[in-house]
Amino acid sequence: MNIFIVNAGSSSLKFQLIKAGNEFETIYEGIVDGIGRASCFFRASAGKKKIEYKKRIPTHERALKEAISILFEFGVINSLNKIDAVGHRVVHGGEKYVKATKLTVPVIRNIEAIAELAPLHNPANLQGIYATMKIITHAPHIAIFDTAFHQTIPQKAYMYALPNSWYKDYHVRKYGFHGTNHKYVAHQTYNLIGKNKGKLITCHLGNGSSLSAIDNNKCIDTSMGFTPLDGIPMGTRSGSIDPAIPLYMMEKLKVDSNKMNGFLNKKSGILAISNFSSDVRDIWAKAQKGHKNALYTLEKLAYEVAMKIGAYATSLNGLDAITFTAGIGENAWYLRRDICSYLSYLGVKLNSKKNRINATQIHSPDSKVKVFVIKANEGKQMAREIVSFLK
Ligand code: ADP
Numbered sequence: 001m002n003i004f005i006v007n008a009g010s011s012s013l014k015f016q017l018i019k020a021g022n023e024f025e026t027i028y029e030g031i032v033d034g035i036g037r038a039s040c041f042f043r044a045s046a047g048k049k050k051i052e053y054k055k056r057i058p059t060h061e062r063a064l065k066e067a068i069s070i071l072f073e074f075g076v077i078n079s080l081n082k083i084d085a086v087g088h089r090v091v092h093g094g095e096k097y098v099k100a101t102k103l104t105v106p107v108i109r110n111i112e113a114i115a116e117l118a119p120l121h122n123p124a125n126l127q128g129i130y131a132t133m134k135i136i137t138h139a140p141h142i143a144i145f146d147t148a149f150h151q152t153i154p155q156k157a158y159m160y161a162l163p164n165s166w167y168k169d170y171h172v173r174k175y176g177f178h179g180t181n182h183k184y185v186a187h188q189t190y191n192l193i194g195k196n197k198g199k200l201i202t203c204h205l206g207n208g209s210s211l212s213a214i215d216n217n218k219c220i221d222t223s224m225g226f227t228p229l230d231g232i233p234m235g236t237r238s239g240s241i242d243p244a245i246p247l248y249m250m251e252k253l254k255v256d257s258n259k260m261n262g263f264l265n266k267k268s269g270i271l272a273i274s275n276f277s278s279d280v281r282d283i284w285a286k287a288q289k290g291h292k293n294a295l296y297t298l299e300k301l302a303y304e305v306a307m308k309i310g311a312y313a314t315s316l317n318g319l320d321a322i323t324f325t326a327g328i329g330e331n332a333w334y335l336r337r338d339i340c341s342y343l344s345y346l347g348v349k350l351n352s353k354k355n356r357i358n359a360t361q362i363h364s365p366d367s368k369v370k371v372f373v374i375k376a377n378e379g380k381q382m383a384r385e386i387v388s389f390l391k
Helices: 060-073 105-114 122-135 148-152 164-170 179-193 244-253 257-266 269-274 280-287 292-316 326-331 333-341 352-356 378-390
Strands: 002-008 012-020 024-033 040-046 049-055 085-090 141-145 199-205 209-215 218-222 321-325 370-373
Touching: 002 122, 002 378, 012 060, 012 378, 024 060, 024 378, 040 060, 060 122, 085 122, 085 378, 105 122, 122 141, 141 179, 141 378, 148 179, 148 218, 179 199, 179 209, 179 218, 179 321, 179 370, 179 378, 199 292, 199 326, 209 292, 218 292, 244 257, 269 280, 269 292, 280 292, 280 326, 280 333, 292 333, 321 326, 326 333, 333 352, 333 370
Parallel strands: 002 085, 085 141, 199 321, 321 370
Antiparallel strands: 002 012, 012 024, 024 040, 040 049, 199 209, 209 218
16 A cells, blocks of 8 residues: 655645555655745655755645656656555644544644644645645545644643633643654554553654653653643743743833744744754754853753653653654764763663664663664654554
8 A cells, every 4th residue: 555645834845655564664755845935945765766956846736746746757656546545744633633534624624723723834734735635636635633642641731720711712721742753653662662551751852842751552741732832942942931931021022922932933942042053963063072052052951851751750650661753862862861861760771882873772781761762753653544544
């Protein structure tokens, strides 16, 4: 079975063709970045075949046509009829969508309505949906929601200590994000520990970052909240702060909520701490030369992540494994080392050599808690869910 995966952002479109059999194999993948701009970057690959170029691509529909024409040119498949299903990443499913859902007109209307809660993401995801549905007309289109995995979080964790009418009338609660990847790496972690139960903390540390506490396959808490702004500091997002700070600073700077939203989402996090970059690669390059702010940024990040792990070890009342994933989690061995150095009280012991080379299993044999590094792969998890949906 061939499953075409679409992940549309406001000016980008990522695509994958996954062959689902006993295993899930990505046979074609790529990205179009800069849709609507004067020059747009296109990259695609299928095994050893690779292509990269720049040109103007005005719409998501054009981007998709480009992706499909290269798919044919590479000879991966020779007709759209070889695609058996299409999976769409949708960031926000509200409380309504807890699993893979076929995209029908009423479902699309609901996603449009939920867009109020995810104004940056759902409308962009919908662009991808509209475009793909126009082009691939014979196969079912299925939505996979980033929030779905977190819908098992209990009320004591998802409710804020705020007026109840805010929840009832305005849907203010914790939703959590990155759910598809948290679920994927949890599944891989259970495979690695050789049983289908146990207490896990999955640390998705990328441009956006979130941690999840998972007990016997069920998510019981996660660090992003009503929006992806909550939790630990990220590339340019602040993460959790005293909620009085934005109110105070709006007065001081005489700015409105829109401007404040920009400060918290685009000018904070690693960028603000370091005062020069939101990218951990840049921070590490300077830290090695003894740059003070760079060293402090790494110290602060490790501290915040370790604190969250401590909190979730409490939520879970125990801990069997920690899994690191996404750009930072998979590569920044020095951060994993520093994070784990706070966790010796839980019995966490790293094998420093394995950690240094980003091996899959990085704990030492006498560690009470297993520690893994697993490559993020939302597409594979989406394909997995689509296969079980179609069954
Ligand atoms: P996204 O959240 O956009 O999917 P990724 O998971 O790809 O992002 O993470 C991107 C971030 O990961 C980059 O901004 C950078 O900080 C970090 N990163 C990527 N590669 C490395 C690396 N080799 N070493 C350290 N950090 C890295």
